[in-house]
Amino acid sequence: MSASEVMNKAKEKQDEILSEKDNEKTIPxxxxxxxxxxxxxxxxxxxxxxxxxxxxxxxxxxSDVNSPKRVRYDAEQNVNNTSADLTTSNSEKTKESSSKExxxxxxxxxxxxxxxxxxxxxNKSRILYMRNFNNWIKSMLILEFINKTPTxxxxxxxxxxCGKGGDLFKWEKMNAAHLICTDLADVTMQxxxxxxxxxxxxxxxxxxxxxxxxxxxxxxxxxKVQLRTKFKDPSISLDLVxxxxxxxxxxxxxxxxxxxFRNASECLKPGGYFIxxxxxxxxxxxxxxxxxxxxxxxxxxxxxxxxxxTKPPLFGxxxxxxxxxxxxxxxFLVYLPVFRKLASKFDLNLVLFERFDxxxxxxxxxxxxxxxxxxxxxxxxxxPRREVQLTGNPxxxxxxxxEYCSQKTSTRCExxxxxxxxxxxxxxxxxxxxxKMKPGWKxxxxx
Numbered sequence: 001m002s003a004s005e006v007m008n009k010a011k012e013k014q015d016e017i018l019s020e021k022d023n024e025k026t027i028p029x030x031x032x033x034x035x036x037x038x039x040x041x042x043x044x045x046x047x048x049x050x051x052x053x054x055x056x057x058x059x060x061x062x063s064d065v066n067s068p069k070r071v072r073y074d075a076e077q078n079v080n081n082t083s084a085d086l087t088t089s090n091s092e093k094t095k096e097s098s099s100k101e102x103x104x105x106x107x108x109x110x111x112x113x114x115x116x117x118x119x120x121x122x123n124k125s126r127i128l129y130m131r132n133f134n135n136w137i138k139s140m141l142i143l144e145f146i147n148k149t150p151t152x153x154x155x156x157x158x159x160x161x162c163g164k165g166g167d168l169f170k171w172e173k174m175n176a177a178h179l180i181c182t183d184l185a186d187v188t189m190q191x192x193x194x195x196x197x198x199x200x201x202x203x204x205x206x207x208x209x210x211x212x213x214x215x216x217x218x219x220x221x222x223x224k225v226q227l228r229t230k231f232k233d234p235s236i237s238l239d240l241v242x243x244x245x246x247x248x249x250x251x252x253x254x255x256x257x258x259x260x261f262r263n264a265s266e267c268l269k270p271g272g273y274f275i276x277x278x279x280x281x282x283x284x285x286x287x288x289x290x291x292x293x294x295x296x297x298x299x300x301x302x303x304x305x306x307x308x309x310t311k312p313p314l315f316g317x318x319x320x321x322x323x324x325x326x327x328x329x330x331x332f333l334v335y336l337p338v339f340r341k342l343a344s345k346f347d348l349n350l351v352l353f354e355r356f357d358x359x360x361x362x363x364x365x366x367x368x369x370x371x372x373x374x375x376x377x378x379x380x381x382x383x384p385r386r387e388v389q390l391t392g393n394p395x396x397x398x399x400x401x402x403e404y405c406s407q408k409t410s411t412r413c414e415x416x417x418x419x420x421x422x423x424x425x426x427x428x429x430x431x432x433x434x435x436k437m438k439p440g441w442k443x444x445x446x447x
C-alpha cells in the first residue's frame with residue numbers, strides 16, 4: 001500500500017471517529033474544542049525525507065450548524081452586501097464601537113504591553129518554532145511583492161507598527177534604499193532605532209559595497225495621526241508599505257480604520273503594494289461560536305471576546321488575546337468585506353487574502369522558500385535528535401507526527417513540523433496584499 005493510500009485510510013478512520021463524537025449528546029468543554037477537529041494535518045515527504053505539515057480543510061465538527069446560536073461571519077461574503085459609505089446611525093455607532101475614553105484606554109494598554117515586553121532569550125521560548133515560522137511567512141510575503149513592484153531601483157518602504165525592528169534584517173536582505181519605521185510605543189521604537197544603529201555600525205566595519213538603507217523613526221499612533229506630516233520628505237513616493245501582525249488594532253472604530261488606510265495609501269505610488277499579516281476573523285469567530293462561553297485557547301494562547309456573540313459589530317468587536325511571552329492586550333476583529341471595501345476608498349485593491357496554511361503550501365516548495373525554512377529553523381524536527389528536547393508536550397502535541405511515522409516502513413522517520421498547540425495559534429492568521437491603483441480605477445471595476 002502506498003504512503004498516500006495509508007494517509008487516506010487514516011483520514012477516513014479519523015473522520016469516522018470525529019463523526020461519532022459529534023453525535024454524542026454531551027456538551028463539549030472549551031478544552032475539547034481542539035483545532036484538529038476543524039483541520040486535520042497531513043504530512044508530505046520531500047526528496048530529502050524531511051517533511052512539512054500540510055493542512056487540509058475538512059468538514060466542521062461542531063454543534064448543529066442550523067442552530068440560531070451559530071452566526072455566519074463569512075469571509076467569502078460578497079463585498080457588495082456591505083454598505084457603500086460604511087456609515088451608521090448614532091445608535092448603531094454606540095453599539096459598534098467603544099467610547100472615546102475606551103479608545104484611549106485600549107491604546108494605552110497596547111503601548112504599556114509592548115513597552116514592557118522584555119528581550120528574553122529567544123532560543124528558550126516555548127513558541128520558538130512558531131515565531132520562526134511566522135518570520136518565514138513574513139519574509140516570503142515581502143519577497144513575493146517586492147518582485148512585483150514596478151521598479152528596478154532600490155525600494156522606499158514604510159513599516160507601520162514596526163515594533164522593535166524585527167524586520168530590519170528583512171529590509172536589508174531585500175536591498176531597500178530608504179525605510180520609514182513607525183510605532184506608537186516609544187520604548188520599542190527606541191529599541192528599533194538602536195538595532196538600526198548596530199546594523200549601520202556593522203556595515204561600516206565590514207565596508208560593504210552598498211551602504212545600508214537610510215532610515216527615519218517616528219513614534220506615532222498610525223490609527224490617529226497623519227504620518228505624512230511627520231515624514232522628513234512629505235512628498236516621498238513609496239514602493240511598499242508593510243504592517244505585520246498589527247492592522248487589526250485600527251478596527252476599534254471606523255475613524256481609526258480610515259486613518260490607518262489613509263496612512264498606508266497616501267504616499268504609496270500606483271502599482272506599489274500594501275502588505276501585511278492579520279488575524280483571520282472567520283477562524284476566530286468560528287472557534288468562538290463552537291465554544292460554550294466567550295473564550296477558548298490552549299496551553300500557549302487564549303482568546304476572550306467582549307462583544308455580542310450573535311452579531312459581532314463591524315468595528316469595535318473586541319477580544320483579549322494572550323500569547324505566551326509575546327502578546328497580552330485587546331484586539332479587534334477585521335471583517336473581510338469591510339476590510340476590502342474600506343481600502344477601495346483609498347484606491348487600494350485587494351489582490352491577496354490567504355490563510356497562513358494555504359500560503360505556506362504555495363510557497364514552501366520553491367527554492368527560496370525551502371532554503372529559508374531550513375536556514376531560520378521554521379519547523380521543529382520530529383523525532384528530536386539526540387539530546388534535544390521537544391518544545392511541546394511529547395505526549396499530546398505530536399500525535400500528527402507520530403501517526404505519520406507509524407505508517408512508514410523505513411527504520412528512521414524524520415519530519416519537520418510544529419507542535420499541535422503552535423499550529424492552532426498560527427493557523428488563526430492570514431496574509432494580505434493591496435495594490436495601489438490610479439485615481440478613477442473603480443469606474444472600471446464592479447465595486
